[in-house]
Amino acid sequence: MSLDINTKKAKKNAWRISKERGIGASRIRVPGGYCDAEILGMVQQIAQEYGNGYVHLTTRQGFEIEGIHLEDMEEVNKKLQPIIDKVGINQYDEDKEKGYSASGTRNVSACIGNNVCPFANYNTSELARRIDKEIYPNDLHFKVACTGCSNDCAKVRMHDFGIIGMTMPQYDPSRCISCNACVKGCQSLSVGALRMENYKIVRDTEKCIGCGVCVTKCPTRAWTRSQKKYYKLTIMGRTGKKNPRLGKDFLVWADEDNIVKIIKNTYDFVEEYISPNAPARKEHIGYIIDRVGFEKFKEYALKDVELMPETIINNNVYWDGIHFDNKH
Amino acid sequence: MGYKFSKDEMAKIFAKLAQDYDVFAPVVKKGDGTFSDVDVVRYDQVTSLDEIEFNKKSDYSFKEALLPINETLFYFTEDETTVPKGPEKKRLIFLRSCDIHAVKRLDQIYLDNKFEDFYYKRTREMVRFVLMGCPNTCENGFCASMGTNETNQYDLYIKVNGDNAFVDVKNDEFTETFKNGALEDVKPDFVKENKVKVTLPKNITKETMSSELFKEYGSRCINCGRCNFVCPTCTCFSMQDIFYKDNEKVGERRRVWASCQVDGYTEIAGGHGFRNDNSDRMRFKVMHKIHDFEQRFGYQMCVGCGRCDDVCPEYISYSTLINKLAKECE
């Protein structure tokens, strides 16, 4: 019997139709790239039983189990259920045992974050999981990533939404011993926002990017992190064939709740303005903004958003980048 | 004299104590550690027993409650100086046995190294010490090796155990406060043995000074000074003159904690420094702790609290260095 497969449906079901006829790959999402090691055993089992024994660790922190015969899709979907449950991925009730409910909105990726990394300013995978819960399943093409600090190891500036951890450095001059470690650290590792004046530190608030280097360098706890966690939200970075570009700062010193709200609001914006000709309803959000204007995007994105007084919003954002679709 | 109280009774007594004394004790500072979502335990003023961290050893010692990190010595104008007031209230400091032994070292330098220090003395006279027990050894401490695991040099001992609090009163100043408790034989918890054991080098000679160990450890050191700042026996400070911006003829002179590992410590006017090499700084610190102080005052400086090993971001273990040095000196 010839293979008869609805490839459009299979793709939305997180399957890749591979270049080899009759062979596909199962794409497993792991929000924030953080999972119980038990998942690895489950992946191994599927790979060895149904695939060719190999797994690709995806650029978005999932697993892609290679070499699965497309006729085994249904059976493999059943095997995916414990993985979906364990990782804690949203699924429509009717999709139980039937694999992933959507694939357009990509896995929310994250750097290792403050579980492990000394530089990170927050628990990135936790936020990635929260966002995944809020936006998934959805087939609109959204890429979101979380990174612990301005080093941006997660390369969030190549995402539609990039979330960069910040801390508002708290300075207690009575604990400062003028050792200059923070000034040197900020100069060599960050933006050089600190200087010594009368044996105490002056922080240039315009320059400071909230990276937290001063806090990690301080030997006396004169510098500490703010109790409140802060984030920078960068928007509309992308890779791609037409006009790849780095995401630009939209909000600085923002809070988690509003960022989640803005991402969700943007789904309404895309639903409204996505090009009817978008192949598989896949269009980078940035192109939509280019078409309808930043003001329109803002109107949607900031619905019911009440920013904290300290949050800086860039009311106009301009992007550049390489243009392959015209002769600029 | 030992007493037993219910926790509630103790809470009331403590509230009263906190009115009569400024109470300084180790407190968990949420999220104030070096890294994100990491706590730090350090000294702060408390008003209730619940605020005190009895279990975890403080990351920074009690020292800052006695010897402020920044202390204004006086304010100056062109022809006058004004000394700020000292503490008005008596002070209770909660601390462990190793730290009580460290007080003796601070006293040695500040009260009995030729000159008496005016500022230290006026605070020190107001201080009473409350011993906190150590039912178990901490991770890196080696108090038993240094003979600082036990002490009777305390004014009060307070232990909270479940719903009860136990107090041993050594200073009559507190007899009245605690007299209504049920009499009980209260013996402080003291560590008998640590995981870390240290043997001090015997026969330290000139050759010891040029041990390769100092080069090795010095090369790993990043000169942050954390080992000095957490140490309960380090006493160094630098002078700072602050000239106010709006009137440069007026200002204040402060003394601020200093570290022999941090750049500039030995630098004299004109820029010449005497220990530019890290191995020299490492040697200087270690020799002070295990040799020089003892030569001058007749007993060891280091009390084996292990905080320097707890805090070093480069995992330099002072206790391991000492043990290696002892082997070399055999």
Next chain:
Amino acid sequence: MKNEYIPQLSEIKEVIKHTDLEYTFRMAFDGEVKPGQFFEISIPKYGEAPISVSGIADGLVDFTIRRVGKVTNEVFENYVGDKLFIRGPYGNGFDIENYKGKEIVIIGGGTGVSPMRGVIQHFAANPQDAVSTTVIAGFKSPEDVLFKADFEEWSKTINVIKTVDNAPEGYEGPVGMVTKYIPDLKFKDIENAVFICVGPPIMIKFTIMEIQKLGIKDEQIWTSYERKMCCGLGKCGHCKMGDKYVCLDGPVFNYTEAKELFD
């Protein structure tokens, strides 16, 4: 109790310019002072610095200051009549008694001459107090020479070799390091010789090596250490060397002690 940190006001009676960088402040002070002791002097716009006594007279004390760092641009001559905060004297200083009746050699480099100036003055004024007194003073160049008038005065009663490391052509006078003149020193009784040398660490090191070649014993050599002394009271720790505090136990050390001290 006395608060040792509180300085007293002292009037600047005179400012003597030696070179573009070095000045002597002659200041009012009543009290016991010995050469080699030091004061903590509050220098405007800079802060406190330990400065050794470079001269002592009735109700007066001299401090020779090399202006460095933050005070480079201050015009010191304008300070006459002003008052500065000072506290001291601190440290042991030189004990003239140790050198009486001896064949004294005093070797100084640059500002290192300052702490010994009082000793030299004593033996220049009372040459009979010693069997002989020789001063070897080294400066970088003719422009860097301090206490020019003093040298002329002293050379009337004691031997003075004032040398410069380098000099332009045509310079009349000794050229070369202080160590150059040590081997030629003559003694009636070498056992009765005493050496005092003060200067930069490197100069002290080579000078003592040269002195030892003469067969001089450690106990015949004296030196004074310049270290960072923030408090002068044995508290701040910066000047500690081995089990000694330079501010309390020094800055003058007999070489039997000094040789045991490591930075």
